[in-house]
Amino acid sequence: MPDLHGFGGQILSGAFTTLEVALTSLIFGLVIGLLGATAKLGPIKGMRVLAGAYTTIIRGIPELLIILILYFGGTVVLSTLYGDYVEVNAFTAGVFSLSIVFGAYATEVFRAAILAIPRGQIEAAHALGLGPVLTFRLVMFPQMLRYALPGLGNLWLSLLKDTALISVVGLEDLMRKASVAAGTTHDPLTFYAVAAALYLSFTSVSLAGLNVLELHANRGVRVLGGERR
Amino acid sequence: MNWPIIFDALPSLINGALLTLQLTSTSVLLGLIAALPLGLMRASTSKLLSGLVLSYTFVLRGTPLLVQIFLIYYGLSQLSWIRASFAWSMLKEPYWCALIAFSLNHSAYATEILRGGIRAVAPGEIEAAKALGMSYMLRTRRIVLPVAWRLALPAYANEIVLMLKASSLASTITLMELTGTSRKIVAETFSPYEVFISAGLIYLGITFVCVQIFGLVERRINRHQHRPLSKKGREPGEVSTDAASQDRFIA
Numbered sequence A: 001m002p003d004l005h006g007f008g009g010q011i012l013s014g015a016f017t018t019l020e021v022a023l024t025s026l027i028f029g030l031v032i033g034l035l036g037a038t039a040k041l042g043p044i045k046g047m048r049v050l051a052g053a054y055t056t057i058i059r060g061i062p063e064l065l066i067i068l069i070l071y072f073g074g075t076v077v078l079s080t081l082y083g084d085y086v087e088v089n090a091f092t093a094g095v096f097s098l099s100i101v102f103g104a105y106a107t108e109v110f111r112a113a114i115l116a117i118p119r120g121q122i123e124a125a126h127a128l129g130l131g132p133v134l135t136f137r138l139v140m141f142p143q144m145l146r147y148a149l150p151g152l153g154n155l156w157l158s159l160l161k162d163t164a165l166i167s168v169v170g171l172e173d174l175m176r177k178a179s180v181a182a183g184t185t186h187d188p189l190t191f192y193a194v195a196a197a198l199y200l201s202f203t204s205v206s207l208a209g210l211n212v213l214e215l216h217a218n219r220g221v222r223v224l225g226g227e228r229r
Numbered sequence B: 001m002n003w004p005i006i007f008d009a010l011p012s013l014i015n016g017a018l019l020t021l022q023l024t025s026t027s028v029l030l031g032l033i034a035a036l037p038l039g040l041m042r043a044s045t046s047k048l049l050s051g052l053v054l055s056y057t058f059v060l061r062g063t064p065l066l067v068q069i070f071l072i073y074y075g076l077s078q079l080s081w082i083r084a085s086f087a088w089s090m091l092k093e094p095y096w097c098a099l100i101a102f103s104l105n106h107s108a109y110a111t112e113i114l115r116g117g118i119r120a121v122a123p124g125e126i127e128a129a130k131a132l133g134m135s136y137m138l139r140t141r142r143i144v145l146p147v148a149w150r151l152a153l154p155a156y157a158n159e160i161v162l163m164l165k166a167s168s169l170a171s172t173i174t175l176m177e178l179t180g181t182s183r184k185i186v187a188e189t190f191s192p193y194e195v196f197i198s199a200g201l202i203y204l205g206i207t208f209v210c211v212q213i214f215g216l217v218e219r220r221i222n223r224h225q226h227r228p229l230s231k232k233g234r235e236p237g238e239v240s241t242d243a244a245s246q247d248r249f250i251a
Helices: A008-041 A045-059 A063-082 A090-116 A119-127 A132-169 A174-185 A188-217 B003-043 B047-062 B065-078 B080-084 B094-119 B123-131 B136-173 B178-189 B192-221 B242-246
Strands: none
Touching: A008 A045, A008 A090, A008 A132, A008 A174, A008 A188, A045 A090, A045 B192, A063 A090, A063 A132, A063 B136, A063 B178, A063 B192, A090 A132, A119 A132, A132 A174, A132 A188, A132 B065, A174 A188, A174 B065, A188 B047, A188 B065, B003 B047, B003 B094, B003 B136, B003 B178, B003 B192, B047 B094, B065 B080, B065 B094, B065 B136, B094 B136, B123 B136, B136 B178, B136 B192, B178 B192
């Protein structure tokens, strides 16, 4: 990394924070998404309504507003609970909000993927005497992954870019470091261009990785005319 | 819940929402106008044209919108030749910077969605148009675009909702749209829950109305079909409308 008026190291550490936030939110978001999809397709009506309300509300509100609600609102709630001023840490608030947002979209992706598995496959698994856990692990999950991967890939890319929003509440991520450096050196063009280039490299690497994953998930799928859709 | 604060804040929030709507609709309109030629170039058989447009959409879809806004608002003012040019009267205003960033960003997403739609037009229909002796312009206008538009609409409707939500980023460069107004009121009253949740409900309301309107439009433009395109059970061999949404980044 070039020196960049001495801010090179700062930018690099910001880039690590960005990746850290994105990966942590990805893991929590995937878990929320699986739970949400299970609730939405499950037999309990209350759970279905709850999961439906969750995805509708979260997908209808800007990510920035969700971050602000959880950051400032979280401070107020925790302060009243403890009876003393508690400040919510930007990392926690950020990961929390991005996981909730990712989870809401992932719920829909997983739901569609589960519905795309032919019913007969699951019946066949039951007929072979597989229990619910084995049915999920051996029959549903590998097929679901194939349908869910393109959608999840898109969600990951938007998550990666949404991390920039947490800089608004003061997380020391790539965006924030670039802003600070831009303000100090009066050279915003350079620093925002460097930030843009780094984000672009993250998304490019992700795209290449996702292609490999998709090829792997689609192994054994017969392709008509040798052309992949 | 502190109700008086909500009632006091409501008029300003509604004013903010009007700016949000204005920003969103203007950027969507400008973005769409740019996306029409770009989408045709992107879907064309020319590797050069398609590649050029791809690099445009790749950069705009691969970087955060916030970076793009800051680059335009803070970055461009650094160049003396821009400050000397006539464009400076616009570029010094946060409103225009936000509008330019949103329009560019939206045009990139809209281009890729349009490309998905164009590529999904059945080859037989294009061949038939060629066989009838239609020129490129004529068959694009009469055959390709009407079909592509129907195929791309569900994904595009989603994109407009995403643009509406993305317009909240204008608050980072001092614009007092819905999010900006609510941040200002929170800073004055320190009642984050009441104000932010009211703003969230207004966003939800706008999103809901958008989704309803697009549902109506979709049903209307597909009314000649026995089964609506957006529902399950497409014609065999027809590329799903999701093709457009599958290979795009969500804003």
